[in-house]
Amino acid sequence: MTAQDPANAPASAPRILVVGSGAVGGFYGAKLAEAGAEVSLLCRSDFDVVRTQGLHIDDLGKPRQFIPHRVINDIADYPGWPDYMLVALKALPEIDVATMVAPKMGPTTTILLIQNGIETEIPLAEAFPDNELLSALAFICVSRTAPGCIARTDYGRLAMGRYPNGVSERAQTLGKLFEAAGVPCAVTDNVARARWRKLVWNAPFNPISVLSGGSDTLQMLEHTPTEKLIEAVMWEVLAIAEAAGCPLKPEVVAKNLADTRKMVPYKTSMLLDFEAGRPLEVEAILGNALRRAEALGIAAPHMASLHGLLSLLDANNRR
């Protein structure tokens, strides 16, 4: 048995510190605690509420309460260092994750980064070359509904792998913990490809939902010029991914379009962020992929158009 085996709890329960305890971090932290891990939260905005009442989770209609092992608002207050540093912050250029977690990165601390976008792992990999870095994608509809309250309305699965590639014992351990708590977790040996695969959807739908004046998925697909734009962006993502060494099957384009048409029309997470006046993940979703495209000599004029518009809109929105 390893120190990370949940069957060994509480003495050998893995110690997890969740950094960025918004909806995503709070939800997955709660799940890991259910599976027997010792989960602490680093909270900023909702610190007082969460410290006294824990997190209230409306999980697909079922109410749950999560009382974290510790709730802190200064990372220095965490004793020792965690086995896992679960980072679920928005992927924004102004958030320096490496500096934020550095005080509690012990020699055996593994980072679990749950974020959208491409190549957001790089600053962490550079800052902590001797620590294991697990990269994960969350397929989930979850949002903060009030201070200390979050609601999951759909999905929940994770895809996870070691960065830049491969599978490790720690990835397997964490995957089993998530599965034990009812969270499907696909451990992959090529998380970079999984990220490009998810970008096929994110790169068109998230920006276009905002730029077209607040459209849901069905409005975007039913308006022919926009549908064509969505498909054109998807092909550009495939071309960049292939040049970057992560070829995807061409069928993913048709599959993404067909699957989205089948779903109840909904607002993308970027549109919800925009409507709430929050910063947008422009660089993680478009900018990083475009820089990769430029370095590889791949043309992506539709994505460049979205980036030119969305980056200025985001700048205007922050003013």
Added chain:
Amino acid sequence: MTAQDPANAPASAPRILVVGSGAVGGFYGAKLAEAGAEVSLLCRSDFDVVRTQGLHIDDLGKPRQFIPHRVINDIADYPGWPDYMLVALKALPEIDVATMVAPKMGPTTTILLIQNGIETEIPLAEAFPDNELLSALAFICVSRTAPGCIARTDYGRLAMGRYPNGVSERAQTLGKLFEAAGVPCAVTDNVARARWRKLVWNAPFNPISVLSGGSDTLQMLEHTPTEKLIEAVMWEVLAIAEAAGCPLKPEVVAKNLADTRKMVPYKTSMLLDFEAGRPLEVEAILGNALRRAEALGIAAPHMASLHGLLSLLDANNRR
């Protein structure tokens, strides 16, 4: 002396009916009346005010009043037919200009179409193949400030020519009338090229000002990804224009960018329309040019991106 000679007024003053008496139609109608023409207005929204008080014009800070020869709200009330049908309606697919003016298109009536965009002349040329059609571009900052009130804040010049090309006696006559009233009017034998030339500015700046969340000219040019997008769209317009038989000098790209940088930052007319909840000239500015590009086998992915976004945004805005 011809019947159109203003020196001959009032007996032989040209009879002009202005259709679409918003800011642009009202302003140029007033100027033609100053030069001695008999100018009537077909008004809809401001009919009662304009009929009783005429148009109040704040012309670069100087107040002027324009009492039209006639103010009507039904084109059937115009006696006989005009020498010139001055059409200054927004270029929108739902506005059927040909049907609107048909009741008063006499055998000697010349149309003067003052609109932005590309190929908006086609429906009129097809509906009235035996009437002369003059096509004009207005370089002017003018807006309706209250019912019956308009203000010109900058510019005012016109470029005008016979559609599809050439110069006619009537174009010269009208050009002299405008010049007599202090409106610089360049009569050109290639108005199609003049339209493509103006589109070099309109195709990027108008859509991007709206899509980037409401940006003025300087904000668009100071944000590098947006500046690059503007320039990319300009090169696409040049490529389509050249394939369409209207080659433009490559220098117009740098000149447009430099001239715009020199100006006091301002909001485009499309942004003002958007902010006022008015329909946008998406097809005249982007759609017609893209259809021409497709027919000619020219790629214009940046313009197609803007069109995909702007057409859905406009549709959302009209709901």
